[in-house]
Structures are given as structure tokens and as C-alpha cells.
């Protein structure tokens with residue numbers, strides 16, 4: 177069977193982007209031999225509170241984090257002046273890439289478990305595959321609409337991602353990088369951080385622009 181070019185999109189608020197994101201993305205690209213993996217920062221995420229740093233800062237930080245790697249950034253959602261729905265972004269990507277490219281949307285188990293709250297979530301698999309990055313020990317839903325979706329579309333064969341353009345759910349367990357942007361933001365507000373959690377260029381940028389600093393705290 178002919179192999180398709182594989183493009184994967186890793187969406188997030190990246191507020192800020194951290195080494196959990198970058199290392200997982202690099203590992204995923206390498207294991208699945210993806211042709212392209214793009215980090216796509218959301219403009220106004222419909223499902224969560226507004227992020228702490230501006231769109232411009234979040235984009236600059238993603239660019240710094242990916243410098244010198246073979247990962248790329250897709251800034252289309254930040255260029256739009258209204259909430260971004262993933263399904264609309266995927267429609268645009270599908271128009272650009274055409275029918276004969278494999279397109280995947282990458283997400284963590286936390287995001288996958290809430291997929292049924294996404295706008296037009298039933299259409300996602302007509303446009304793309306879903307790659308779920310699980311951390312060791314993380315459990316996927318076993319009941320409800322997401323469990324049903326998984327039962328219907330899950331494949332154990334990574335090859336499906338290059339043989340079909342869309343329509344499969346593939347779960348992959350990656351090395352655990354126990355860090356979250358929430359922890360980083362609250363650490364930075366107290367002037368505490370672990371150098372290993374952030375790419376050096378991102379940490380430098382945060383300090384230079386005094387992002388996430390909580391001036392109320394001593």
C-alpha cells in the first residue's frame with residue numbers, strides 16, 4: 177500500500193511552552209517517523225480561562241523553544257481575531273494539504289477525555305486522525321461517548337497513520353515529563369523554577385519580559 181506524507185498538529189495554549197511539550201513532541205515525531213510535526217498555539221481557547229501571556233509572547237516562546245529542532249510552529253489560530261475551534265483549523269489544513277496527506281491532531285489524555293465538549297467533535301475524525309499521548313499509568317475513559325469513539329476507531333497499528341489520510345485513533349505511551357504550565361506559572365510568580373522544565377531561550381525570554389511575575393508577592 178502506498179504511504180502518505182504524515183503531518184501532525186500539536187495544539188495547546190503553551191502558556192508557556194515547556195520541556196514536557198517539546199520533549200514529548202520530539203519523541204513522538206521520532207517514534208512515528210512523522211514527516212512534519214507542528215506546534216499550534218491557540219488564540220482564545222474556548223474551553224479554558226484566558227492564558228496569562230499575550231498571544232505574541234506565547235508565539236515568540238514557542239519559536240524560541242523549537243529553534244534548531246525539526247519541529248515547526250503554525251501560527252494560524254493566533255492570526256484569527258475570534259475563538260479558534262480545532263475543527264475549523266483542521267478544515268483549513270485539510271483544504272491546504274489536499275486529500276492524500278495523512279493529518280493527525282495530537283493531544284494528551286486530559287484533552288482526549290473531554291473531546292465530546294469540543295465544537296463539532298464528531299467531525300474531527302472525518303478530517304484527521306487523533307493521536308493520544310498517554311503518560312505511563314494514565315487511564316483513558318472506559319465509559320461514555322469518548323470510550324465508544326475509541327472502541328470504534330482505535331487502531332493498534334501505527335502504519336494506519338501513513339496508510340489512511342484520517343479516521344483513526346492511535347494511543348501512544350511516551351516518556352513522562354512531569355511538568356505543567358500551571359506549575360511553571362505559579363513557580364515563576366514566586367521566583368522559583370527548575371531550569372530543566374523550560375528551554376533556556378524560553379526562560380531567558382520570560383525573565384527579559386517579566387512574564388508571569390506576580391508583583392503582589394514579596
Ligand code: ATP
Pocket residue numbers: 187188189190191195196197200282283284285286287309352353354355356357358359
Ligand atoms: P496548563 O497547566 O496551563 O493546563 P499544560 O502544561 O497542560 O498547561 P497546554 O498548553 O494546555 O499545557 O497543553 C497542550 C497539550 O500538551 C495538552 O494536550 C496536554 O495534554 C499536553 N501536555 C501538557 N503537559 C505535558 C507534559 N508534561 N508532557 C506531555 N504532554 C503534555
